[in-house]
Structures are given as C-alpha cells and as structure tokens.
Amino acid sequence: MAAVHAKKNAPSRELLEKIFRTAYRIRVFETEGIKLYRQGLIRGYFHPYLGQEGIATGVCAALKEGDYIASTHRGHGHCIAWGADVKRMVAELLQKETGYCRGYGGSMHIADIRAGNLGANGIVGAGTPLGVGAALAAQIRGSDAVTVTFTTDGASNNGTFLESLNLAAIWNLNFILVIENNQYAVSTRIEESTRETDLYKRGLSIGVESHQIDGNDPLAVYHLTIEAADKCRAGKGPILIEAKTFRHMGHHVNDPGKYMPEDRLAYYKARDPIDRARNALVEISGAEKSEIDAIESEIAAEFEEAVGFAKNSREVTAEEFRQFAAAY
Amino acid sequence: MREIMYREALREALDEEMQRDPNVFVIGEGIAERGGSYKVTEGLLAKYGPKRIRDTPIAEAGMIGVGVGAAIAGARPIVEILYVDFAMLGMDMIVNQAAKFRLMTGGEGRVPFVLRTQGGAGGGVAAQHSQSLEALFYHIPGLKVVMPSVPADAKGLLKYALRQDDPVMFLEHKHLYMTKGPVPGGEHIVEFGKADIKRAGKDVTIIAWSNMIPRSLEAAESLAAEGIEAEVVDPRTLVPLDEETILTSVAKTHRVVIVQEAVRRGGVASDIASIIQEKAFYELDAPIEIVAGLNVPIPFNLELEKASVPQKSDIIAAVKRSLYVPSYAMAAE
Numbered sequence A: 001m002a003a004v005h006a007k008k009n010a011p012s013r014e015l016l017e018k019i020f021r022t023a024y025r026i027r028v029f030e031t032e033g034i035k036l037y038r039q040g041l042i043r044g045y046f047h048p049y050l051g052q053e054g055i056a057t058g059v060c061a062a063l064k065e066g067d068y069i070a071s072t073h074r075g076h077g078h079c080i081a082w083g084a085d086v087k088r089m090v091a092e093l094l095q096k097e098t099g100y101c102r103g104y105g106g107s108m109h110i111a112d113i114r115a116g117n118l119g120a121n122g123i124v125g126a127g128t129p130l131g132v133g134a135a136l137a138a139q140i141r142g143s144d145a146v147t148v149t150f151t152t153d154g155a156s157n158n159g160t161f162l163e164s165l166n167l168a169a170i171w172n173l174n175f176i177l178v179i180e181n182n183q184y185a186v187s188t189r190i191e192e193s194t195r196e197t198d199l200y201k202r203g204l205s206i207g208v209e210s211h212q213i214d215g216n217d218p219l220a221v222y223h224l225t226i227e228a229a230d231k232c233r234a235g236k237g238p239i240l241i242e243a244k245t246f247r248h249m250g251h252h253v254n255d256p257g258k259y260m261p262e263d264r265l266a267y268y269k270a271r272d273p274i275d276r277a278r279n280a281l282v283e284i285s286g287a288e289k290s291e292i293d294a295i296e297s298e299i300a301a302e303f304e305e306a307v308g309f310a311k312n313s314r315e316v317t318a319e320e321f322r323q324f325a326a327a328y
Numbered sequence B: 001m002r003e004i005m006y007r008e009a010l011r012e013a014l015d016e017e018m019q020r021d022p023n024v025f026v027i028g029e030g031i032a033e034r035g036g037s038y039k040v041t042e043g044l045l046a047k048y049g050p051k052r053i054r055d056t057p058i059a060e061a062g063m064i065g066v067g068v069g070a071a072i073a074g075a076r077p078i079v080e081i082l083y084v085d086f087a088m089l090g091m092d093m094i095v096n097q098a099a100k101f102r103l104m105t106g107g108e109g110r111v112p113f114v115l116r117t118q119g120g121a122g123g124g125v126a127a128q129h130s131q132s133l134e135a136l137f138y139h140i141p142g143l144k145v146v147m148p149s150v151p152a153d154a155k156g157l158l159k160y161a162l163r164q165d166d167p168v169m170f171l172e173h174k175h176l177y178m179t180k181g182p183v184p185g186g187e188h189i190v191e192f193g194k195a196d197i198k199r200a201g202k203d204v205t206i207i208a209w210s211n212m213i214p215r216s217l218e219a220a221e222s223l224a225a226e227g228i229e230a231e232v233v234d235p236r237t238l239v240p241l242d243e244e245t246i247l248t249s250v251a252k253t254h255r256v257v258i259v260q261e262a263v264r265r266g267g268v269a270s271d272i273a274s275i276i277q278e279k280a281f282y283e284l285d286a287p288i289e290i291v292a293g294l295n296v297p298i299p300f301n302l303e304l305e306k307a308s309v310p311q312k313s314d315i316i317a318a319v320k321r322s323l324y325v326p327s328y329a330m331a332a333e
C-alpha cells in the first residue's frame, strides 16, 4: 500500500462543520426514512447507509463542482453528501412527481444527472464501468473533472470491476474507485466470497495506486480523497480506495441481520462515524454543545419539512405516464 | 389433494431430484444457509451439504458459465439467479455457449443446465428488478423456456427439466411464490410442450402464462358472471410450444386473446398470434387481441407500475372487443 500522509494539521471549522452536517443529515435521513418505510409510505427496497456515513461524507467533501459520482443500491448517503435536496429525495421515495426522478426511479435509482450524480444502481457492480465512462468523457472533453464510483465488497468479485478499472488504468483516467467494504453481501461474509479480503490489493495487481482506510473516520477519508483527486488531476489516476466499514443493521429494512455477530457490530458502533465527525468538530475547533444541538435540530427540522413537502406533492398520473412512455 | 405453496413445490422437486440423482447440485447467491431470497432452497443445505448446495459471490457471468461448463461435463447444475434482470450479466454464457453447444458439436455435446430465476413486476422494485424477459430467451434457438403458473406445474416441470438434456430457462414469478395449490406428492412429472387448459370455456380462448394465469382466471370469473365463458390455456413452456392444444381451442372458440406481462414489442404473444393466423386463419371470427405491457421500463410509482402491466380490466376489455360487445368493439380503431 502506497503511503499517503493525510494533512492532519488543523482542518478549518468550516470543513469540520460541513462534514458533521453531512454525516448527520444522512443519519437522520436513514433513521427517519426507515420509519416512513415501516408506516407503509415507502415501498420496494430501502438499503440503509447507517454506519457507513463517513465514507460518502469524506469523499464528497473532497470533490469539486463539475466532478461526477456514481453510486450503489445503498445510495441515499452518496446522494446527500453530493448535496442533493432532501425534499426531492424524500419525494422520490414517496413516489411523487417532485422527486428527483418523478417517482419513476425510487430508492435504488435516485440520480441527479444535472449535478453530475450518475445515480444509485440496482445492479451490483454497474456503477464502476459507468463511472469510468464519465471519466473518459471528461478526458475527451479536455476537462480535469474527477469521477468517483462508490462500489462494494460484493461488486469487487464481479467481472465489471476488473474490466473497467483496468480500462481506467490503461487510459490514465481521473477516476477514483471507492470500495465500501462493509464485509457483507446480504448475509454472505466477505471471507466466503474471496480468499483475499484486503480488497485494495486488487488494484495493485493491475498497476493502480491503492489504499486501505478506516471508512468510519470521515476526516481521514476526506484527506485521502483530496490527495487522490489531486493525483488524478495531475495525470496519475486512477486510484483505488478501500474503506472498511460495517452496517448498523441488516441488508435492507426488512432484513433483521441476525447473522451479523454482536461483537463485530459493537466494535463498529463504538467507532460510529457520526460521533467521530461530532467529536472532531468539538475537539478540533471547539464547537460548543449548544452549537451542536442547534445543528442537529436544524437538520431534524429540515427532514420534517421535506416529509411535509413530499406528502403534499402529487404523483404523475397514468395518463401523463402513457404520454412519457410513447417516446419508447 | 394436499395444497402447498409454489415455493414449496419447487423445493420438493429439488429435494426429490437431488435424492434421485447425485449429479444434481445448486449454486446461487444466498441459497445455502439463508435458503434463498424466496426460501426455495431452505433446508437443502442441511440435507445435502455444502458441496451440492453452494453460495456464490455476486458473479453472475461466472456462475452461469460454470454451470454451463459443469453441465457439458455431465453434471446437472441448477444455477439460481435472484432476478431475471441479473441473468443479463451472463448472456454470453446462455446465448453463445449453452444454446449453441449441441449444434456446434454436431449433436454430440449436450448441456443439461437449468437456470432458475424469477421476473415480473409488483411491489415497487422498479426498472431493474421487475422485467419479464422471456422473449429474449425465446428468440434464441437451443434454449427451453419454462414459465410455471401454479405449484403443481412448478414441481412437475422442474423435475422434468432435471431429466432432459438441453439448457432450460426456468422463469418463475415473484408474485407466485406464496400462492397455494394442489400438488401430487412424489413422482409428478410435467413434460415440456404440453399446454394445460386451466379453465374450459366455449366463447373465447385466453392464452396466458406465469402470473397472467391467475389474472386471466379472475377475469374469466368476472366474464362468466356476464355469461361469457372463456377458455384459459396455459402453454406452461413457451419453448417447446404446444401449438396443437392452442389451435384446438381456437377451433372451438374462434376468438383469441393473448395475455403477457412482458412488453408488447417483440414479445412471445406476437409470435403466437402469427402462428394462429397462419395455421387457423379461417377459424377466427375476430382479430386476435394481445394484452401486454407498455413498451416502457417499469416505473417505481405503484400506480404507474400497474398502468404498465396488464390488469384484469384490460383482459376483460380485450375479451369483450373480440366478442364485439357493443361499446368495446373498437379493435379496428
């Protein structure tokens, strides 16, 4: 593993607050979203990002306008960290016309293509070639935009992983592949699906600079991504980052996750990314408890407002949909 | 006869065939300890062990390919793919390898490979988890295409699939797993290419498969209340297709409605319609009606999802058009 020395000297209050806000916003979105799901207001699949917030938060804080991201089936966190409007996200989950995809996409397909978010994906592994494609388009345009694909331990055993990362490598693309290694694919432990559980080594084997990092440390993820993006823009891409993490619950809302060992869960909960983001804000920049409380209630209120917005929005009618379908 | 669920019928078939033939084995994602997403393989790990009930990583192209390879080498693999949508990742292995091998080897090589998967819309799982893709496989010579609609057929067809020597696309429907029906215990085999009349009737022939069978039967019940007796024909296997049973029914009713959940364009219904008009043109008293999905990916919104796939009311309307019931007779519009 090539060593990258994170610039740990005094991150600004602005940065620390941004990181905490994002991580907390994701936490609220998922926690409250699950409640809406349980009330029957959301249908289909809902894969919570609880426990993994540090990764999307740290990575997206390091990117710039004009960059791209591509996501997974567990995509709410990436979307929020990328700056999505929570109102339109909730509206999408509630299948409303005001949602990011007019209610046609849902949780597994939220995208904001105008903002460079290629979207969540229902097909495990599909985001990697799509992200490499966005990086290729940027190269052809002569842009220095960087594309990050968030992918998973599960997807790293899929052919799309090797095929597309290798393309990114031979073409020196501005591409960062972030493997969110939460060590499970549904109930399958990573040890059951690969002999080499250090997934960053996959990149090394095809000449891609590769790193492993604690994905529950948003600040560390941020610093590493800043360096990775700089290297890409200097023509030294692609770069692979394996971020180790763990889900706080089952694979989706209806999976009790009984197969997840309690001690492992406790270990990761003790390294909760939200707590770490909050602590960093308090310890490094001396934020007061009252300030933290104010941020937290502001974000909770924002979610409440989003629910109200979504509930008051209308759905696309069957007639309108038929008109849309006529283009097919 | 005892009634069991579709998924239990499938499990029973697997169990009986694994017992009978040590060459039968199953691979798939989460099928072993977890028993599969639809609980079809539940309990089989304990009975047959990890050698014959194996979990795989998320590697559809690889697992379909190794299934095909194992079949060529004389084993009887069943590869379970969670959603038919994901079988698309293994299309080379299905289309260029499994389907071609018998011909390419001058008829010497056989591929007794079964791909079990499920499709269909319902429940808001959106565009990449809702498709009905039988037409893709139907189009490829060399593949058998099986679409059971009731538990008894699920059991009998799966047992038959494991005793014949060609690659089989065994397409279940996500809404059928929990449905119940009478299923014979023990040796119950349904050969391929034998349609089943799910409901007898004299006025119109409804041809449907998979989840469109229960929907067509509901429509038929409502029509019966209005004095229209529909015959509901379930081909059960699209390849091979039992043309004889279909044509016999057409000769009896002279009117045909074909119902498929899949999108209309390039669908199996269109092909069946062309077979009927070619072989039974003079039997027809009305244009053949096709009730099919809209030519569009399935949207997440539940109302729009419903608008995208055939509903009972669509089937009833098509039947009435074919019978020239006034106010429905708009087929030529």
Ligand SMILES: Cc1ncc(C[n+]2csc(CCOP(=O)(O)OP(=O)(O)O)c2C)c(N)n1
Binding pocket: A072, A073, A074, A122, A123, A124, A125, A152, A153, A154, A155, A182, A183, A184, A185, A186, A251, B029, B058, B060, B082, B086, B089
């Ligand atoms: C190609 C494909 N195969 C299988 C699935 C079904 N599936 C959805 S999520 C999942 C497990 C994913 O595990 P991982 O990739 O590690 O991501 P995580 O859920 O842990 O974030 C599976 C098997 C799918 N969506 N796409």
Ligand SMILES: [Mg+2]
Binding pocket: A152, A153, A154, A180, A181, A182, A183, A184, A185, A186
């Ligand atoms: Mg995982």
